[in-house]
Amino acid sequence: MxxxxxxxxxxxxxxxxxxxxxxxxxxxxxxxxxDHWSFLLGEIALYSFVILLLSGTFLTFWFDPSQREVxxxxxxxxxxxxxxxxxxxxxxxxSFEVRGGLLMRQIHHWAALIFMAAIVxxxxxxxxxxxxxxxxxxxxxxxVGLLTLGIVEGFLGYSLPDDLLSGTGIRIxxxxxxxxxxxxxxxxxxxxxxxxxxxxxxxxIFTVHVLLLPGIFLALxxxxxxxxxxxxxxxxxxxxxxxxxxxxxxxxxxxxxxAGGFFFIVFGVxxxxxxxxxxxxxxxxxxxxPGQISxxxxxxxYMGWLDGLVRMSPPLESYIFGYTISWNILIPGLIVPGILxxxxxxxxxxxxxxxxxxxxxxxxxxxxxxxxxTALGVMSLTFMLVALINGGNDIIATTFxxxxxxxxxxxxxxIFVLPPLAFVVTKRICLSxxxxxxxxxxxxxxxxxLLMLPxxxxxxxxxxxxxxLAWKLxxxxxxxxxxxxDVDSRGVRRAGGLKNKLRKRISQxxxxxxxxxxxxxxxxxxxx
Amino acid sequence: MSNExxxxxxxxxxxxxxxxxxxxxxxxxxxxxxxxxxxxxSALGTLLFIYAYYFVADDxxxxxxxxxxxxxHQLLLGLGLAIALFFIGAAAIHWAxxxxxxxxxxxxxxxxxxDDEDRDALVKxxxxxAGAAGLGRRSLIKRSMGLSLGLIGLSPLVLLRDLGPLPGxxxxxxxxxxxxxxxxxxxxxxxxxxxxxxGAVAQVLPEHFGEERRHLSDIAxxxxxxxxxxxxxxxxxxxxxxxxxxxxxxxxxxxxxxxCAVALYEQTTKHLLCPCHQSTFDVPRAAKVIxxxxxxxxxxxxxxxxxxxYLIAQKPFSEPVGPSFWERSS
Numbered sequence: 081m082x083x084x085x086x087x088x089x090x091x092x093x094x095x096x097x098x099x100x101x102x103x104x105x106x107x108x109x110x111x112x113x114x115d116h117w118s119f120l121l122g123e124i125a126l127y128s129f130v131i132l133l134l135s136g137t138f139l140t141f142w143f144d145p146s147q148r149e150v151x152x153x154x155x156x157x158x159x160x161x162x163x164x165x166x167x168x169x170x171x172x173x174x175s176f177e178v179r180g181g182l183l184m185r186q187i188h189h190w191a192a193l194i195f196m197a198a199i200v201x202x203x204x205x206x207x208x209x210x211x212x213x214x215x216x217x218x219x220x221x222x223x224v225g226l227l228t229l230g231i232v233e234g235f236l237g238y239s240l241p242d243d244l245l246s247g248t249g250i251r252i253x254x255x256x257x258x259x260x261x262x263x264x265x266x267x268x269x270x271x272x273x274x275x276x277x278x279x280x281x282x283x284x285i286f287t288v289h290v291l292l293l294p295g296i297f298l299a300l301x302x303x304x305x306x307x308x309x310x311x312x313x314x315x316x317x318x319x320x321x322x323x324x325x326x327x328x329x330x331x332x333x334x335x336x337x338x339a340g341g342f343f344f345i346v347f348g349v350x351x352x353x354x355x356x357x358x359x360x361x362x363x364x365x366x367x368x369x370p371g372q373i374s375x376x377x378x379x380x381x382y383m384g385w386l387d388g389l390v391r392m393s394p395p396l397e398s399y400i401f402g403y404t405i406s407w408n409i410l411i412p413g414l415i416v417p418g419i420l421x422x423x424x425x426x427x428x429x430x431x432x433x434x435x436x437x438x439x440x441x442x443x444x445x446x447x448x449x450x451x452x453x454t455a456l457g458v459m460s461l462t463f464m465l466v467a468l469i470n471g472g473n474d475i476i477a478t479t480f481x482x483x484x485x486x487x488x489x490x491x492x493x494x495i496f497v498l499p500p501l502a503f504v505v506t507k508r509i510c511l512s513x514x515x516x517x518x519x520x521x522x523x524x525x526x527x528x529x530l531l532m533l534p535x536x537x538x539x540x541x542x543x544x545x546x547x548x549l550a551w552k553l554x555x556x557x558x559x560x561x562x563x564x565x566d567v568d569s570r571g572v573r574r575a576g577g578l579k580n581k582l583r584k585r586i587s588q589x590x591x592x593x594x595x596x597x598x599x600x601x602x603x604x605x606x607x608x
Numbered sequence: 609m610s611n612e613x614x615x616x617x618x619x620x621x622x623x624x625x626x627x628x629x630x631x632x633x634x635x636x637x638x639x640x641x642x643x644x645x646x647x648x649x650s651a652l653g654t655l656l657f658i659y660a661y662y663f664v665a666d667d668x669x670x671x672x673x674x675x676x677x678x679x680x681h682q683l684l685l686g687l688g689l690a691i692a693l694f695f696i697g698a699a700a701i702h703w704a705x706x707x708x709x710x711x712x713x714x715x716x717x718x719x720x721x722x723d724d725e726d727r728d729a730l731v732k733x734x735x736x737x738a739g740a741a742g743l744g745r746r747s748l749i750k751r752s753m754g755l756s757l758g759l760i761g762l763s764p765l766v767l768l769r770d771l772g773p774l775p776g777x778x779x780x781x782x783x784x785x786x787x788x789x790x791x792x793x794x795x796x797x798x799x800x801x802x803x804x805x806x807g808a809v810a811q812v813l814p815e816h817f818g819e820e821r822r823h824l825s826d827i828a829x830x831x832x833x834x835x836x837x838x839x840x841x842x843x844x845x846x847x848x849x850x851x852x853x854x855x856x857x858x859x860x861x862x863x864x865x866x867x868c869a870v871a872l873y874e875q876t877t878k879h880l881l882c883p884c885h886q887s888t889f890d891v892p893r894a895a896k897v898i899x900x901x902x903x904x905x906x907x908x909x910x911x912x913x914x915x916x917x918y919l920i921a922q923k924p925f926s927e928p929v930g931p932s933f934w935e936r937s938s
Contacts, residue, residue: 111715112713112714112715149821163821176666177666179661179666179681179685180661180682180685182679182682183682183685183686183689186686187686215720248868248869248884251828251866251867251868252866252867252868252884254867254931255865255866255867255930255931256866258779258931258932258933259931259932259933260934261934262934263934264933264934265775265779265933265934265935266774266775268775268933269772269773269774269775269778270768270769270771270772271771271772272772273771273772273773274772274773274778274825275778275779275825275828275829276825276828276867277824277825277828278772278825280771280772311720312715312717319618319619319620319621319622320618320619320620320621320622320714322618323717324716324717325714325715325716325717326714326715326716326717327621327712327713327714328712328713329710329712329713330709330713333704333708333709334704334708334709334710335704337700337701337703337704337708338700338701338704338705340700341696341697341698341699341700341701341703341704342697342701343697344693344694344695344696344697344698344700345693345694345697345698345701346697347693347694347697348689348690348691348692348693348694348695348696348697349690349694351686351689351690351693351694352686352687352690352694354686354690355682355683355685355686355687355689355690356675356678356683356686356687368824369824369827370824370827370828370831370862370867370869371793371811371813371827371828371830371831371861371869372869372871373868373869373871373883373884374883375871375872375883376883377868377883377884387885390866390885390901391885391886391900391901392901393901394901395887395897395900395901395902395903396903397903397904397932399937399938402937403934403935403936403937404932404933404934404935404936404937404938405934406903406931406932408865408901408902408903409865409866409901409931409932412901440719440720442717473886474883474886484881484886484899485899488886488899488900521616547616547617547619548619548622550616551616551617551618551619554616555618597616602616
């Protein structure tokens with residue numbers, strides 16, 4: 081035994097005698113993780129969160145979350161002698177006088193954008209491959225919660241510097257609160273400690289941004305990861321992979337080194353962006369003043385779709401018995417997002433209701449093999465994309481020399497027309513891809529080599545595909561539609577007929593697919 | 609579903625293919641050297657980082673293609689950090705990919721569901737324990753507990769009451785009074801009609817007295833936009849026309865949609881545009897909404913001139929300014 085082994089043994093013994101960790105560690109250090117690039121997306125979100133904690137802590141050492149008015153006499157000449165909030169002045173101080181301060185601010189902002197982007201793409205991966213199915217519904221809901229909190233946390237974060245752009249964002253948030261029926265103006269006055277903008281809001285959202293929400297994030301992320309660990313990761317279908325096993329690499333050492341290394345890669349790329357790509361140059365916007373604004377006011381991208389919905393809303397307000405209901409704010413700002421996010425959170429249960437499938441699933445779906453789900457996903461994304469585009473309608477109008485009205489009317493119509501169109505097109509594409517898979521399995525790969533037959537006909541030579549690929553293309557199951565009888569065994573109409581009918585219809589649409597090659601199909605081919 | 613028609617069989621996990629470094633000692637040595645080099649590049653990155661922190665002044669700017677004029681201190685600091693971090697990652701991953709074991713292994717899953725025995729035992733235990741505590745029988749305790757827990761839930765709500773004052777009539781009134789002089793913002797100078805040419809726009813606030821600087825919460829309601837057009841271009845009711853002075857018309861600058869400053873005036877079309885959500889208001893027709901999500905025109909401020917020839921407000925705004933709220937009556 082070498083000296084090093086002896087020391088390690090002593091330490092391990094010390095810890096194990098007090099925690100009994102040896103058994104747990106032994107099991108978990110060899111835990112198997114399947115490998116695929118799409119499984120790294122959630123990791124990017126996790127690592128960005130760590131980067132946000134580190135860079136954010138650095139920023140709090142100098143940031144002064146106060147709306148007290150100060151006279152600026154710092155290093156940035158164009159703003160010297162101006163009155164501004166201490167929050168804005170300290171952000172300028174961080175940007176111009178703290179060494180590495182601007183770098184850290186930019187790393188923090190880039191990490192936030194990457195965090196949100198990684199969450200969204202990770203969510204798309206989980207959705208389109210059906211990784212949310214039983215037993216992972218809880219984790220899906222936690223994920224939707226993290227996405228929602230991330231949007232709020234990001235908004236609060238870029239609101240803190242109290243510059244002209246972010247102050248305008250807060251103004252809009254205040255208008256949304258104020259628009260709530262009955263309690264709106266009270267909630268707004270409570271949140272802002274009086275009339276907008278007051279001096280209370282920035283200090284308050286600072287506490288929420290650096291303490292409350294990160295605490296909730298930490299708790300939710302911990303549960304999210306523990307569930308992934310406990311339930312074991314999903315895997316792509318392929319040779320040797322079944323619903324009952326998990327094929328991959330043991331945690332120690334390769335997976336540990338890869339995942340740990342990937343953290344540094346993500347951090348390095350974020351630092352590179354912070355070094356070379358200017359983001360949120362608040363000194364150009366000036367301090368917030370409710371009587372001023374800059375043209376081309378844009379929120380960060382993860383808020384852009386919300387702003388786009390608000391922009392395209394028709395001018396609807398009701399005045400009833402001396403009270404005002406602002407539909408032009410409530411519908412795009414609260415009701416539509418509420419429906420979208422609730423629907424997203426409940427989707428695993430909706431799908432299992434449609435398919436009647438209550439089994440555990442650990443093998444991922446190839447998106448083409450579940451056309452309805454894939455089409456619904458693309459439809460939702462199309463909706464979001466149209467909303468996001470309209471969130472930048474002024475930029476688009478000026479860039480492409482269009483009238484703002486044209487862009488707005490395009491969005492107003494497109495938000496209703498394009499999503500259903502996207503559904504139909506996506507479903508057709510999925511079915512076509514299924515057909516292509518079937519062709520490939522039955523007739524093999526096109527080689528591009530042409531052959532002239534003795535009687536002059538030209539044919540292309542096909543090569544059979546590998547058994548591994550053939551398996552991959554046919555490993556999925558094709559469940560038939562739910563058979564729901566309108567009448568029970570005694571010929572009596574069932575209760576909830578309409579609900580059953582709806583379920584049956586959706587289930588039928590859901591089960592539409594191109595049949596996989598059967599043994600008979602293959603045999604017939606062999607005879608030719 | 610049915611396995612009997614499943615035409616294609618699972619060929620099983622393919623055989624493991626060894627990497628070059630697994631079989632060739634030369635390749636192994638080479639990989640080892642590559643990993644070491646990557647770690648060394650990271651170390652150089654940290655040195656660059658430290659050098660930039662101490663020895664590159666933060667007011668040195670260099671011109672770089674694509675990036676433009678760039679602060680050398682921030683750039684080198686950032687690049688040093690990026691290199692230091694990235695190459696640790698690159699080294700670890702290269703190490704894992706070339707030298708660490710890469711044989712795929714199979715582990716078995718177990719269903720999440722517990723055994724029936726365990727589930728039955730749990731139900732039994734819970735029933736027993738709950739019964740022993742008398743939760744089902746002692747309804748007096750149960751009800752009083754429900755009451756106390758329900759009530760204590762109210763305490764945070766009570767505590768949060770002092771977050772802010774009640775709105776009162778704060779949302780409906782501004783600092784404008786009859787006779788308030790219109791002063792420029794910024795500058796606080798009173799203005800005369802002849803200071804504004806036809807087609808000109810000015811942002812004004814009510815004259816402010818006292819030492820204390822204006823509160824932003826006042827500006828958020830008081831900001832007014834003065835626009836001068838030719839008087840014959842107005843399409844106003846006689847009352848609204850009497851609120852203008854010699855072609856000068858005054859509107860609240862706070863958008864009736866969500867409170868942004870309606871700052872973009874298009875001289876040729878005489879439209880006011882809110883840059884936030886593109887609500888467009890037609891100036892000659894009392895800021896009627898002609899496009900966008902705003903549901904109400906911008907409130908008009910009645911103006912005239914005083915004996916010294918300065919513009920003043922005839923009277924306060926006749927309706928609340930800014931975004932809608934529940935208690936607003938129209």
